[in-house]
Amino acid sequence: MAAEPVNVNEFSTLARNVLPKMIYDFYAGGAEDEWTLRENVAAFQRTRLRPRVLVDVSNVDLSTTILGFKISAPIMIAPTAMHKLAHPEGVTATARAAAAAGTIMVLSFSATSTVEEVAATCDAVRFFQLYVYKNRSISAVLAQRAERAGYKAIVLTADTPKLGRREADIRNKLVVPTLKNLEGLLSINMDTEKGSGLASYASQTLDSSFSWKDIKWLQSLTSLPILIKGILTAEDAELAIQAGFAGIIVSNHGARQLILCHQRLWLIEEVTKAVRGRVPVLFDGGIRRGTDVFKALAIGAQAVLVGRPIIYGLAVKGESGVKKVLEMLQDELELAMSLSGCCRVEEITRSHVQTENEIIRSML
């Protein structure tokens, strides 16, 4: 029997062993030559901590509040598609694990369980992620179904007018299962002749004409707060606030969309400076350790979301695997806070981290 994983990265190795190659590659993969994927993780490793000592850390509290909802730690579950490819119970198991951990899960539009099935599986605060389809009434129906089913916010993913070029999926001729939310609403011929079935599906469905001028339409569909996911510049952060978004998620979609040339972790600082506290700023991408959460918070994020590690926990051990991943990250964050002299998440400040440039400058 394989040894029990002691950290989140070991779940990734175990997941690789249990999943068919096509599925693991879909989950693990990034766009093009995947250097942004590597950079998502490496940026954390190049960021140093500046711990303070001799602080009474006998009582550390990780809890925080996002859009008025209290969560046990600033670690949420990012929307990721098709959990039934990882485990037969799919995202209902993920949702139960989120509820047990006292955190918020963002359900993917492209889930393999319906919004109602997920809502019925446990009582927890959930958000719903939305893509805008060419047939906009499909997105409208889904946003309204989510509101009726008790979801507390909509998360508009803004970085996917077209699907990124995921070369592993092209090579593997990725076959995608039925997306349960769309049953009866859409019928698509998923072509794997030329490569990825997901790419074929996306090119038939995603509305690449959707733009800032259409946000009012989106807001007219729902009374829920709407967050925007995929913001990477101060300019777009300002537009998002002007458009009335209730929160911003700094994200490069787990390096699955555009290959970037910026050390992305520092975009949190660019965005938080532009936002000036007007709405919460969250971050996702490359979080694999509690110290990564700590660093993202120090740079200015109010909470982080985690994508792949959750799927790997699900693939390896179902609901209990997801719980374990969340527990590991929470425990590591608690230790990082204790060893840095922080008892509350609000006590994690910019002075607790040093950037690569700051490190170089300090040597001159």
Ligand SMILES: Cc1cc2nc3c(=O)[nH]c(=O)nc-3n(C[C@H](O)[C@H](O)[C@H](O)COP(=O)(O)O)c2cc1C
């Ligand atoms: C397999 C997979 C599926 C994803 N599906 C979605 C999705 O349906 N909607 C969305 O907005 N983002 C999706 N994402 C992006 C995640 O929400 C998140 O931005 C990213 O996974 C964070 O990076 P991490 O995996 O390094 O934690 C997906 C990512 C992965 C890896």
Ligand SMILES: CCCCCCC(=O)C(=O)O
């Ligand atoms: C119609 C677009 C499907 C996107 C699938 C999920 C996703 O966002 C991903 O990164 O994969």
